[in-house]
Amino acid sequence: MGKKDVFLWNPSIRVYKKLPDFGTNLSTPLIEVKIYSLKDDSWRSVSSPPLDGVGLFGSGKFVNRKLHCANHAAGDDFDKGWNIISIDLVEWKWETVEQPCNGEEEGVLVLGVLGDNLSVLSNISHRRSDIDV
Secondary structure, three states: OOOOOOEEEEOOOOEEEEOOOOOOOOOOOOOOEEEEEOOOOEEEEEOOOOOOOOEEEEEEEEEOOEEEEEEEOOOOOOOOOEEEEEEEOOOOEEEEEOOOOEOEOOEEEEEEEEOOEEEEEEEEOOOOOOEEO
């Protein structure tokens, strides 16, 4: 195994698959997005996401044929400057998702799935014991 080897693992059936080389130079500063297709056993390059800051936070959540991710904006204050972006995995287009209104308060966004819906957990910084869904 090389340092750039990537594996897909299904722990419930104890099966893993070594993915083909994704051909990305990890030292380049540009954002490059590639998505692996298990059906085609190949990587697909897609346009760069509309990031407004330092990058994606947490794992993506799949809802209604779209993969949703939280994006943390640039700056020193970790509790401020969040948005949600998604990519349509049929049309391969990125979009910014409207966020629920939680007043003027800022917090850390954690995405989840509730039934067939995208959910957002918001941990307000000055109310550490409260979490809004």
